[in-house]
Amino acid sequence: MIDLRDLSVTIRGTQVLRDVDLRLHPGSITGLVGESGSGKSMTALAIMGLLPHRAQIGGQVMLDGQNLLTMSEPALCKIRGRRIGMIFQEPMTALNPLMTIGDQVAEVLRIHHGMDRTAALARARERLDRVGLPDPRFPLTLYPHELSGGQRQRVAIALAIAERPDLLIADEPTTALDVTTQAQILDLLAGLVREEGMALLLITHDLAVVAGLADRVAVMKAGEIVEEGPTETLFRTRSHPYTHQLFAASRHAPSRHAPATGSPLLRIRDAVREYRLPGGDRLRAVDGVSLTIGRGESVGLVGESGCGKSTLTRAILGLDPLQGGTIALDGRQVMAGRRMPRDLRARMQVVFQDPFGSFDPRWRVARLVAEPFHLTDRPAGWRDRVGAALSEVGLHPDDADRYIHEFSGGQRQRIAIARALIIRPDLIVLDEAVSALDVRVRAQVLDLLAGLRRSHGLSYLFISHDLSVVRGITDRVLVMQKGRIVEDGAAEQVIDTPSAPYTRRLVAAMPRIPTDWVA
Numbered sequence: 001m002i003d004l005r006d007l008s009v010t011i012r013g014t015q016v017l018r019d020v021d022l023r024l025h026p027g028s029i030t031g032l033v034g035e036s037g038s039g040k041s042m043t044a045l046a047i048m049g050l051l052p053h054r055a056q057i058g059g060q061v062m063l064d065g066q067n068l069l070t071m072s073e074p075a076l077c078k079i080r081g082r083r084i085g086m087i088f089q090e091p092m093t094a095l096n097p098l099m100t101i102g103d104q105v106a107e108v109l110r111i112h113h114g115m116d117r118t119a120a121l122a123r124a125r126e127r128l129d130r131v132g133l134p135d136p137r138f139p140l141t142l143y144p145h146e147l148s149g150g151q152r153q154r155v156a157i158a159l160a161i162a163e164r165p166d167l168l169i170a171d172e173p174t175t176a177l178d179v180t181t182q183a184q185i186l187d188l189l190a191g192l193v194r195e196e197g198m199a200l201l202l203i204t205h206d207l208a209v210v211a212g213l214a215d216r217v218a219v220m221k222a223g224e225i226v227e228e229g230p231t232e233t234l235f236r237t238r239s240h241p242y243t244h245q246l247f248a249a250s251r252h253a254p255s256r257h258a259p260a261t262g263s264p265l266l267r268i269r270d271a272v273r274e275y276r277l278p279g280g281d282r283l284r285a286v287d288g289v290s291l292t293i294g295r296g297e298s299v300g301l302v303g304e305s306g307c308g309k310s311t312l313t314r315a316i317l318g319l320d321p322l323q324g325g326t327i328a329l330d331g332r333q334v335m336a337g338r339r340m341p342r343d344l345r346a347r348m349q350v351v352f353q354d355p356f357g358s359f360d361p362r363w364r365v366a367r368l369v370a371e372p373f374h375l376t377d378r379p380a381g382w383r384d385r386v387g388a389a390l391s392e393v394g395l396h397p398d399d400a401d402r403y404i405h406e407f408s409g410g411q412r413q414r415i416a417i418a419r420a421l422i423i424r425p426d427l428i429v430l431d432e433a434v435s436a437l438d439v440r441v442r443a444q445v446l447d448l449l450a451g452l453r454r455s456h457g458l459s460y461l462f463i464s465h466d467l468s469v470v471r472g473i474t475d476r477v478l479v480m481q482k483g484r485i486v487e488d489g490a491a492e493q494v495i496d497t498p499s500a501p502y503t504r505r506l507v508a509a510m511p512r513i514p515t516d517w518v519a
Contacts, residue, residue, distance in 0.1 A: 001026050001199050002047065002167055006059035009046055009223075016042050017223045020059070024167060024199040029190065031214030031231065032203045033246065035438045036410030039223040040203045041089065044169045047201075048086055049076040063167075082112045085165035089172040089409045091152035092357045095144040101128065101155045102140025108162045127158040132184055139278070149353045149432070150177045150305030150465075157185060164196050171203045172409070175435050178304040178465035179509040186213050186511075205410075205438035207250045208511035211235060219243050235517040245440065247518060252443035253472035254450035264292035265330055265459050266316070266427060272324035273311050273483075285311040287483035288325070293427070298453060298460040300470035300491060302506065303480035309463050310353070312480075313429050316461070317350055329427065346375035349420040353432040355412035359404045365390070365415055366400035372423045389418040392452075394444050410437045417445060421452065429461045434469060446473050467510050471495045479503045 002024040009017040017039050024030055032040050045051050047061055049068060061068040063083070068076065080086075088094040096104055105127055106120035115123070121140060128138060131154040144152050153173065160168060170189065174182040190213060193200050202214055210217055211231060218228040219240065227240040238244050273286035285308045293299050301309055314320035314336075316327055321336040328334065332344055349372060352358040359368050369386045370378065379385065387397030393414040404412060413433065420428050430449075434442045450473065452458055464470050470477055470491065477494040479487040479502065487500040498504045 001064065002201075003062040004043070004047070004059070005062065007043070007046060007061060008058040009042060009051060010056040011052055011054075015223060017046065020220075020223075020225055022218055022225065022228070024201055026166070026199050027193060027197045028216065029193055029200040029202055029214045031210035031217040032201060032220060033205060033207065033210060033217060034220035035246075035440050036205070036408045038220045038438075040220055041171055041408065042223075043220070044086065044171055044201065044203060047167075047169065048080060048084060049073075078112075081108050081165070082163050083165055084167045084169065085160035085163070086169040087153075087157050087160045087171060087173045089175060090354060090356050091149070091156040092144060092354050094156050095152060095159075097144055100141050100143055101133075101138075101147075102142075104155070105159050105162055108159060112163060123162065124158070127162050128155070131155075131158045131161075131188060132181060133158070148305050148310060150181055153177060154181075154185070157188075161192060164192070165198060167199045167201065168192070169201045169203070172205070173202070174204075174206075174209065175409075178302075179467065179506055179511075181305055182209075182465070182511070183509045189213070205442075206511065207235075207246065207439065208513050211513040211517065212511050219246070232517060235513065249439040249443040250513075251518075252439075252446070254443075254446045263295075263331075265295045265297075266291075266293040266461070267328045268292070268312075268316070268325065270325035271312065271315060271322055271327060273308075273315055273320060274323050285483050286315065286322075289480075289483070289485055290325075291478060291485065291488070293459050293461060295426075296453065296457045296459060297476070298462060298474045300474035300477040301461060301463045301480060302465065302467060302470055302477060304506075305465075307480045308483040309480055310431060313350070313431055313461070313463060316429060317348060318345065342375045346372070346423055347426045348429065349423070349425040349427075350429040351413075351416045351420045351431060351433040353435070355409065355416045356404065358416060359412070361404055363404075364400065365402055365404065368404065369400070369415060369419045369422055371419060376423050385422060386418075389422045390415070392421065392448060393418045394441060394448075410441055413437055414441070414445065417448075424456055425458070427459045427461065429463070431463045432465070433462070435464065435466065442469070449473065467495050467507060479506070 004020055004022040007017055007020040020043060034040050057069055102121050102124050105124035109115045109120040109123055133154055174185055189200060214231050217231050217234050218225045221242045227243050268289060268291050271286050271289045275283045275285055277283050289312060303309055315322055318334045318336045318340050366386050369389055370382050373382060386400050390397055390399055395414055434445055437445060462474050474491045477491045478485050481502045487494055487503045495507060498507055
């Protein structure tokens, strides 16, 4: 149905796509994999007619015999959403913060079909129910900021499938989702392909997801497709050296060292955090949680979206108050609602789940990365420190003069890590810090985090839905369900031989590449 022929894109004299040939067939799922910045998302934007202003484009994007590249903007507006839908990588930037989730999903139906608001909202309710946001827990009147990252991604998926398009482009659709929700969403997408006969272009860095879902795979490097074929055949042969490198990086685990012994750096006792729900009910998001993190120790915290991980994180950072219990960093109380001393706040830094939403888009990268210096007084050579921090996370010092919108999602996450590292805190809370990174960059960043932990004695609270990453980077794993810790133990023990039924469900939902495919 969609046929890309010799597609090339040049932006400001730099060729970002080069002679891309790709065919997307009805009822078929095609995976597009490659490193961050390789051109995957730019390929999707070219299909949608959403390339940056003044981009030079060549070749053809054929839809039922029509070249989309030669169509007018009004004609493309009739195709976007109706015949071609897209799920963007970062749901918070794809959703309108001033509109309710119901109105956003209904808007597509009202524009393309002229439905009245009542009928459109009824259809929106069906779509939100289907992606796992049922009524009454998730009413249509909620706003995006009232949802977790994974829940916002499900709203974006409901919006994209509202009209059952002929082609659905999914750009990292499960990056922000826990393993069980990811499995549900992937099953949903596969079901839509089967039932509606639509084509699906799945852009992802997760090779295990591709192995379990895609019929065909295309591997992209530096704007070119270097290898393409049926999924199992490509996974078994891996004829291009770059494909070998991606597979090696996907199995990479950084070297670890035994954590230092001694008094705990972070101590939480019986923490309770409640929220008032519409109608007067109360939700206990954190329910009597107790944990410790030793000096130089890396502790993983896993659980489904909405289980309370991020709420607990905000309490640790002094951003949310507790209704009960205590949090102490090196014996000093962390109490939200009271002014924290600068020296205590400087000892904790965080890398948030949504890299774009955690930055001021009006600032250049140099100012963004140097922001934590307000806690320690900015040193005379702060620009050199910024350049060194960017180099540590695989970027160039010259990137300090650019704006955050000029980077890919994975590059933004690396900048967020550089900002957290620059003042060398004692504890870094990493909230899905590597979920947006491709496999090679993820391997580099995990090695970086492991090295900094050894050289600076850093402690990590590593919050993630990727159990394979948690197993490789942490010493202990805590499993959280409905605000409570249901399992606590050594990383290998918890993931390889889980004892709690909930943990066993999480492990069973992990996507895996069949062993005989990569032998």
